[in-house]
Amino acid sequence: MTNPLDPAALNAALDNVHRAGMPGLFAEVRDGEQVWRGAAGVADTATGRPVTAHMRHRVGSITKTFTAAAVLQLVESGQIGLDTPVGRYLPELVPGGRGDAITVRMLINHTSGLAEYLPYAYPSLKAFPDLANTGPQSLDDHRFTRFDPIELIELGVTAPAVGSPGSTPGVYSNTNYLLLVQLLEQVTGTTAEECITRNVIERAGLRDTELPDGPYVDDPHSLLYEAWFGMIDPPRDYSVYDMSWVGPSASLISTVTDLNRFYASLLAGEIVSLSSLAQMQRTVPVVSQEGRVIDYGLGLYPMEGPGQGTFWGHGGTVWGGGALAMTRSDGKRQMAVAVNMQRWNRLDSSGKPQPHPIDDALAALYRVAMYG
Structure with a gap:
C-alpha cells in the first residue's frame, strides 16, 4: 500500500524549523x-538531550477545546x-446587567466583551497581549504563585x-474560560479537572493527557524556553511553573499522539453529538491574542487549505512552549506539532515583532503536514 505521507519531506520540514532557531520540536x-x-x-x-515524538508537553489553549466539549x-x-x-448560573461572578446579557455561548466563542485578566494578575504584563512593551521579570516572580481563580475572574470582570x-x-480572553470552569463546577458539583478528565480525556481514551495539580511535568518531557522577544538571552527554562494562572483554560499536559486521537474522536461525534459539533463549528470573527482577526467557534477554529478541505483544531502557548493540532473535517488527515520555545521574534524600534526564520519554517512544516 502506498504511504500517503511523505516521510522525507516531513523530516526535512521539521529539521528546517530546528535549523531556523527552534531548540526542539516534535510532531505526529x-x-x-x-x-x-x-x-x-x-x-x-x-x-544536548534530544527531543522525541512521545514527550509530554504543555499545550496551552488547546485545553479550551476540552473545556468547551465538557460544557x-x-x-x-x-x-x-x-x-x-451566565448570570443565572454565576450571579456573584458576573452580576447585574452583564450577567443578564452574556450567554454561555458568548463565553465559549469569546464574544462576551469581558477583558483579559492577565495584565492585572501579572502587573508587569500591563500591555498584555502586547507583551512586547514589558519585561519578563514577572515570570520569575510568579513561577510558584498559586492564583485564586475567583480573584482572577474578578480582575477580568471589573476591568474595562x-x-x-x-x-x-469578539476579543479572545481567558476570563471567559475561567468562568466556564466555574460553571462546570457549579453544575456538576465536582472540580472542573475531574469533570473534564472523566467526560472528555477518559472518553477519548487518552493515556498521557492530564490537567496538572502542581508545577511539574512528569517525564519524559522537554524543557520550555522563553525568549521574550530576545529580552531573555539565552532563553530561560519555564517548564516548572504553577499553571493556576490559567487553570483548566490552558493548563493541559498532553502528547502529539493524544492530541490527534482527541480531535479525531471529537470530529467523529464520539465526544459530543454531531449536532453539538455543528454548534462548535459555527464561527464568528474574534481578535486573537496576536491581534489578528480569526474565525472562532466554540473552542475550535478552522484552517483552510488549497483544495484540501477545512481543518479544525486549536493552538496554544504557555511560557516557553507551544503546540498546534489540526484535523481535517473528515478526520482522515491530522497534524499535531509541539515546540519548546516561544516569543522568538525580536522587536523593532516601535515594539513590533520582527519576522524570524522560524516563522516561515513553521508555516512550511504546517503546509507539508496538512496538505502534503
Whole structure:
C-alpha cells in the first residue's frame, strides 16, 4: 500500500524549523491508517538531550477545546443552556446587567466583551497581549504563585469591557474560560479537572493527557524556553511553573499522539453529538491574542487549505512552549506539532515583532503536514 505521507519531506520540514532557531520540536501526522512521527533538536540545551515524538508537553489553549466539549455535554443533557445568561448560573461572578446579557455561548466563542485578566494578575504584563512593551521579570516572580481563580475572574470582570455582549469581532480572553470552569463546577458539583478528565480525556481514551495539580511535568518531557522577544538571552527554562494562572483554560499536559486521537474522536461525534459539533463549528470573527482577526467557534477554529478541505483544531502557548493540532473535517488527515520555545521574534524600534526564520519554517512544516 502506498504511504500517503511523505516521510522525507516531513523530516526535512521539521529539521528546517530546528535549523531556523527552534531548540526542539516534535510532531505526529496521520493520514488514514498511516502514521508518521518525527522530532528534531534538543529537549535540554545544556545537556544536548534530544527531543522525541512521545514527550509530554504543555499545550496551552488547546485545553479550551476540552473545556468547551465538557460544557457542550452538559448542554446535551439539559443541565446547561447554551444561550442562557451566565448570570443565572454565576450571579456573584458576573452580576447585574452583564450577567443578564452574556450567554454561555458568548463565553465559549469569546464574544462576551469581558477583558483579559492577565495584565492585572501579572502587573508587569500591563500591555498584555502586547507583551512586547514589558519585561519578563514577572515570570520569575510568579513561577510558584498559586492564583485564586475567583480573584482572577474578578480582575477580568471589573476591568474595562472590550466590547458589548454578543458584538463582533469578539476579543479572545481567558476570563471567559475561567468562568466556564466555574460553571462546570457549579453544575456538576465536582472540580472542573475531574469533570473534564472523566467526560472528555477518559472518553477519548487518552493515556498521557492530564490537567496538572502542581508545577511539574512528569517525564519524559522537554524543557520550555522563553525568549521574550530576545529580552531573555539565552532563553530561560519555564517548564516548572504553577499553571493556576490559567487553570483548566490552558493548563493541559498532553502528547502529539493524544492530541490527534482527541480531535479525531471529537470530529467523529464520539465526544459530543454531531449536532453539538455543528454548534462548535459555527464561527464568528474574534481578535486573537496576536491581534489578528480569526474565525472562532466554540473552542475550535478552522484552517483552510488549497483544495484540501477545512481543518479544525486549536493552538496554544504557555511560557516557553507551544503546540498546534489540526484535523481535517473528515478526520482522515491530522497534524499535531509541539515546540519548546516561544516569543522568538525580536522587536523593532516601535515594539513590533520582527519576522524570524522560524516563522516561515513553521508555516512550511504546517503546509507539508496538512496538505502534503
